[in-house]
Amino acid sequence: MTGAARRVHIVGAGLAGLSCAVELAASGVPVTTYEAAGHAGGRCRSWNDRVLDKIIDNGNHLLLSGNSSALDYLRRIGAGDALAGPPGAVLPFHDLGSGEGWVLRPNDGRVPWWLFAPSRRVPGAGAVAHLKGLAALARAPTQATVADALARNPLYRRLWEPLAVAVMNTRAADASALLLWRTVRETLGAGGRACRPLVARRGLGAAFVDPALRFLAEHGAEIRFGARLQAVAAEGARVAVLRFADTDVPLESDESVVLAVPPWSAGEILPDVTAPDRHHAIVNGHFRLDRAVELPGGAPLLGLVGGTAQWLFARDDVISVTVSAADALAERDGDAIAALLWADVAAALNLDGAAVPPHRIVKEKRATFAQTPDQAARRPGTRTALANLCLAGDWTDTGLPATIEGAIRSGQAAAGAVRDFAPENWNPAPPCAT
Numbered sequence: 001m002t003g004a005a006r007r008v009h010i011v012g013a014g015l016a017g018l019s020c021a022v023e024l025a026a027s028g029v030p031v032t033t034y035e036a037a038g039h040a041g042g043r044c045r046s047w048n049d050r051v052l053d054k055i056i057d058n059g060n061h062l063l064l065s066g067n068s069s070a071l072d073y074l075r076r077i078g079a080g081d082a083l084a085g086p087p088g089a090v091l092p093f094h095d096l097g098s099g100e101g102w103v104l105r106p107n108d109g110r111v112p113w114w115l116f117a118p119s120r121r122v123p124g125a126g127a128v129a130h131l132k133g134l135a136a137l138a139r140a141p142t143q144a145t146v147a148d149a150l151a152r153n154p155l156y157r158r159l160w161e162p163l164a165v166a167v168m169n170t171r172a173a174d175a176s177a178l179l180l181w182r183t184v185r186e187t188l189g190a191g192g193r194a195c196r197p198l199v200a201r202r203g204l205g206a207a208f209v210d211p212a213l214r215f216l217a218e219h220g221a222e223i224r225f226g227a228r229l230q231a232v233a234a235e236g237a238r239v240a241v242l243r244f245a246d247t248d249v250p251l252e253s254d255e256s257v258v259l260a261v262p263p264w265s266a267g268e269i270l271p272d273v274t275a276p277d278r279h280h281a282i283v284n285g286h287f288r289l290d291r292a293v294e295l296p297g298g299a300p301l302l303g304l305v306g307g308t309a310q311w312l313f314a315r316d317d318v319i320s321v322t323v324s325a326a327d328a329l330a331e332r333d334g335d336a337i338a339a340l341l342w343a344d345v346a347a348a349l350n351l352d353g354a355a356v357p358p359h360r361i362v363k364e365k366r367a368t369f370a371q372t373p374d375q376a377a378r379r380p381g382t383r384t385a386l387a388n389l390c391l392a393g394d395w396t397d398t399g400l401p402a403t404i405e406g407a408i409r410s411g412q413a414a415a416g417a418v419r420d421f422a423p424e425n426w427n428p429a430p431p432c433a434t
């Protein structure tokens with residue numbers, strides 16, 4: 001970068017906006033971030049719940065040790081130790097129908113010898129079935145769904161279907177095979193070393209949000225909460241004014257903007273933007289027990305097959321349940337949901353199914369965009385037809401599903417793009433977003 005650093009205005013303090021702000025502030029660029037809510041974190045946040053008297057997350061968030069951008073971000077903000085997980089790659093499952101349990105245990109290196117060890121793979125299917133499934137996913141055309149690619153594979157119900165729903169928050173019958181392959185390639189494809197399951201030790205806020213806010217404060221970056229961007233005013237092919245409800249923020253000719261809001265907000269601010277426009281819900285149930293519980297299999301989570309609950313997570317005396325692609329479930333009332341989920345928890349962990357413990361049900365109705373091939377084709381790139389405006393967010397074209405890793409990568413990509421922006425050497429990008 002030449003000359004004095006130019007201010008960047010970042011709209012949205014979810015992980016995409018925060019990672020962009022951190023990246024820029026770390027290299028000395030003045031940053032102002034505007035957040036509509038009274039807190040940062042967006043769809044990845046924690047609070048102290050009054051019913052449970054515990055810090056809970058809006059949803060269980062699983063990362064894998066191959067999520068390199070997320071881990072780099074945590075190290076950068078001084079939270080490198082905020083995630084916890086077992087020393088190796090273990091992914092335990094329990095079949096609620098048959099009562100059978102198994103643990104996927106990929107070996108550390110890239111050569112997948114674990115597939116030849118029956119105790120490390122999905123029971124009832126041999127190494128050839130595992131390999132054929134991976135090959136079918138790798139070869140699937142862009143328009144294929146996970147079911148198109150894998151429905152006939154013997155591991156479909158016990159591996160591919162739950163993975164697709166967990167990773168893409170979309171039923172396997174609709175979800176993009178290509179997006180699942182990209183995740184599998186960066187994790188399973190890189191060996192077990194990239195597949196250790198990691199969860200936030202003391203909650204999402206303590207890992208991803210609070211240390212970032214401290215980092216930004218230490219680097220002189222400003223955050224304005226309760227600031228909802230309503231529109232941008234353009235002059236020629238650049239954004240000249242940011243319009244908030246109670247104020248206008250005029251931009252100097254060399255200042256730039258990163259819009260790191262969800263797709264529905266981006267559509268209101270930039271009516272011509274092409275963006276995914278269908279979403280799916282995730283429902284989480286948090287249950288407070290009278291003692292700490294350990295899940296079987298030596299990991300902080302347990303995959304469930306054949307019930308309503310899909311994944312269990314344990315943190316001290318709280319068991320949390322995740323159900324993705326949960327649009328129908330999210331329409332039911334909280335107590336009905338709690339009873340359904342608790343029945344599955346009790347069956348999996350041999351607990352009393354009748355006495356539903358104190359609980360909190362959290363419904364995120366637009367948890368992520370619907371990650372179908374058609375919706376994925378609507379993801380815009382980082383740069384837009386407005387010279388000084390970039391986009392970030394898990395819904396932009398990161399090449400990955402809508403996850404923490406994708407959101408953070410999008411923020412880092414936008415930071416790189418605006419760092420290069422200078423009015424004198426601007427070459428307009430092909431008009432992809434506005």
Ligand SMILES: Cc1cc2nc3c(=O)[nH]c(=O)nc-3n(C[C@H](O)[C@H](O)[C@H](O)COP(=O)(O)OP(=O)(O)OC[C@H]3O[C@@H](n4cnc5c(N)ncnc54)[C@H](O)[C@@H]3O)c2cc1C
Binds near residue numbers: 063
């Ligand atoms: C329940 C749940 C479970 C999940 N589980 C996982 C998981 O296990 N693993 C994983 O990797 N990912 C998971 N995800 C996905 C992950 O949380 C998201 O991909 C990520 O948090 C998205 O970050 P973002 O910054 O792109 O968007 P957001 O978090 O939506 O941030 C956008 C921010 O912009 C603000 N904003 C909106 N409009 C305006 C405006 N006009 N002006 C100013 N500010 C505005 C919003 O308030 C928000 O803070 C889950 C998500 C949910 C909801």
